Amino acid sequence: MSSLVAVLLEKIESRRARTGVVGLGYVGLPLAVELAKAGFHATGIDLDARKVKTIDEGRSYIPDVATSDVKALRDSGTLDATTDFGVVAELDTINICVPTPLRKTRDPDMSYIVSAVESIATHLHPGLLVCLESTTYPGTTEEVVQPILEATGLKAGRDFFLAFSPERVDPGNPTFQTHNVPKVVGGLTPACVELASALYGSAIETIVPVSSTRVAEMVKLLENTFRAVNIGLVNELALMCDRMTIDVWEVVDAAKTKPFGFMAFYPGPGLGGHCIPIDPFYLSWKAKQSGFDPRFIELAGHINAGMPHYVVDKIAEALNTKRKPINGSKVLIAGVAYKRDIDDMRESPALDVMGLLHARGAQVSYVDPHVPEVHSREWSGRFDIKAVTVGRGSFGQYDCIVVISDHKLFEYDAMVAEADLIVDTRNAIKKPARNVFKLGAPRPEVETVGKV
Numbered sequence: 001m002s003s004l005v006a007v008l009l010e011k012i013e014s015r016r017a018r019t020g021v022v023g024l025g026y027v028g029l030p031l032a033v034e035l036a037k038a039g040f041h042a043t044g045i046d047l048d049a050r051k052v053k054t055i056d057e058g059r060s061y062i063p064d065v066a067t068s069d070v071k072a073l074r075d076s077g078t079l080d081a082t083t084d085f086g087v088v089a090e091l092d093t094i095n096i097c098v099p100t101p102l103r104k105t106r107d108p109d110m111s112y113i114v115s116a117v118e119s120i121a122t123h124l125h126p127g128l129l130v131c132l133e134s135t136t137y138p139g140t141t142e143e144v145v146q147p148i149l150e151a152t153g154l155k156a157g158r159d160f161f162l163a164f165s166p167e168r169v170d171p172g173n174p175t176f177q178t179h180n181v182p183k184v185v186g187g188l189t190p191a192c193v194e195l196a197s198a199l200y201g202s203a204i205e206t207i208v209p210v211s212s213t214r215v216a217e218m219v220k221l222l223e224n225t226f227r228a229v230n231i232g233l234v235n236e237l238a239l240m241c242d243r244m245t246i247d248v249w250e251v252v253d254a255a256k257t258k259p260f261g262f263m264a265f266y267p268g269p270g271l272g273g274h275c276i277p278i279d280p281f282y283l284s285w286k287a288k289q290s291g292f293d294p295r296f297i298e299l300a301g302h303i304n305a306g307m308p309h310y311v312v313d314k315i316a317e318a319l320n321t322k323r324k325p326i327n328g329s330k331v332l333i334a335g336v337a338y339k340r341d342i343d344d345m346r347e348s349p350a351l352d353v354m355g356l357l358h359a360r361g362a363q364v365s366y367v368d369p370h371v372p373e374v375h376s377r378e379w380s381g382r383f384d385i386k387a388v389t390v391g392r393g394s395f396g397q398y399d400c401i402v403v404i405s406d407h408k409l410f411e412y413d414a415m416v417a418e419a420d421l422i423v424d425t426r427n428a429i430k431k432p433a434r435n436v437f438k439l440g441a442p443r444p445e446v447e448t449v450g451k452v
């Protein structure tokens with residue numbers, strides 16, 4: 001074992017290693033907090049000065065991270081944050097958790113990773129362990145990160161250490177959080193994987209070492225492609241059930257009683273979040289470079305991207321029973337976050353549904369206890385829109401209410417009692433009602449106004 005490896009291993013085991021996390025978002029802040037809780041000194045680096053200031057003030061801005069934890073760690077001096085990459089010179093380990101979005105052309109946007117790694121390279125020093133966590137295509141660590149760092153003259157695996165470990169955080173999940181979700185780790189060399197496993201093993205219960213960074217990168221894309229494809233399958237089944245007047249929700253619930261060989265996925269208004277709508281296209285882009293055409297990914301993407309249009313058709317169908325057009329109707333979107341009980345609306349299908357309704361002349365408003373405002377740049381309506389306050393006693397003012405995120409805080413019983421029409425895309429309303437139209441289910445038994 002080289003002396004650099006032995007020294008770093010000892011520092012990790014004794015918790016004397018100074019750890020750093022680049023990118024303090026949904027992934028990075030929980031990781032920095034776990035490292036600090038494990039006994040390390042953790043420094044977060046983010047270009048967003050507001051996030052750094054909030055941590056400095058001992059507060060959290062990520063719902064899954066308690067402000068009391070940030071405050072206690074801040075007060076004890078084990079957690080701090082900065083916008084200055086100069087601190088890398090003092091660190092022993094650094095984890096990179098920056099965004100990996102898609103460009104408009106559906107190509108990977110590597111600019112955040114490249115920029116973060118270039119900033120680290122400026123302060124790279126012998127003995128530093130660099131772990132990439134951002135979800136990305138297989139080959140990124142070796143083809144993008146390693147050359148930037150080695151341009152300094154230091155060699156990966158000999159002078160500094162390089163690993164990839166995908167993040168699997170599930171925002172809003174009270175059972176599984178950073179510390180108890182098994183962590184897959186791939187290193188450039190056996191020493192790299194040993195050091196990265198030692199670091200993560202100090203803060204996370206189960207470590208799963210794999211043979212290379214490429215395998216670790218592919219593991220994450222398999223997991224998210226698996227979800228995207230299965231959601232695509234069940235969304236197609238929902239469209240089929242709609243045509244065949246069968247309730248897809250009842251079908252899935254009965255199918256999931258099979259104790260083996262089946263896993264329940266549910267249909268919905270479309271994919272959302274920073275992962276499932278995006279990550280499979282990282283894989284598809286890379287596979288195409290090897291001359292391989294990944295058909296499942298493209299097909300699932302096609303079906304899932306069509307769901308907001310289907311939801312708007314459903315709204316038109318519901319309004320039609322009252323002889324109302326979309327044009328001029330007051331439509332309330334219930335929930336703009338991409339899933340239940342969270343505040344994240346990145347890629348949310350609610351934004352697509354709102355845009356499509358607005359383009360057809362609907363008066364669109366939304367209610368969401370977790371998202372106070374949708375900014376003009378975030379949806380195709382191109383104007384800022386604030387959440388309305390609506391609840392028991394005031395649901396009757398809309399022509400149609402569309403449940404997009406089934407937040408627990410919504411008063412569904414009052415909604416059903418008071419609303420004229422509801423389009424429920426999440427099966428949030430279990431009891432059949434004459435005014436509730438469900439995605440992937442037969443329409444309610446209603447007398448169409450004006451029918452002769």
Ligand SMILES: NC(=O)c1ccc[n+]([C@@H]2O[C@H](COP(=O)([O-])OP(=O)(O)OC[C@H]3O[C@@H](n4cnc5c(N)ncnc54)[C@H](O)[C@@H]3O)[C@@H](O)[C@H]2O)c1
Pocket residue numbers: 022023024025026027028045046047048051097098099100112115116133134135136167168169170171274275
């Ligand atoms: N959010 C999730 O549920 C989730 C789950 C698993 C994996 N991931 C992956 O983790 C990565 C990060 O996702 P996230 O949701 O935490 O993103 P995020 O947008 O919440 O946070 C990213 C942070 O990085 C900062 N940043 C961007 N460029 C930077 C730079 N050059 N230097 C320093 N800071 C920089 C941003 O200011 C932001 O605070 C992505 O690759 C994502 O696919 C996310």
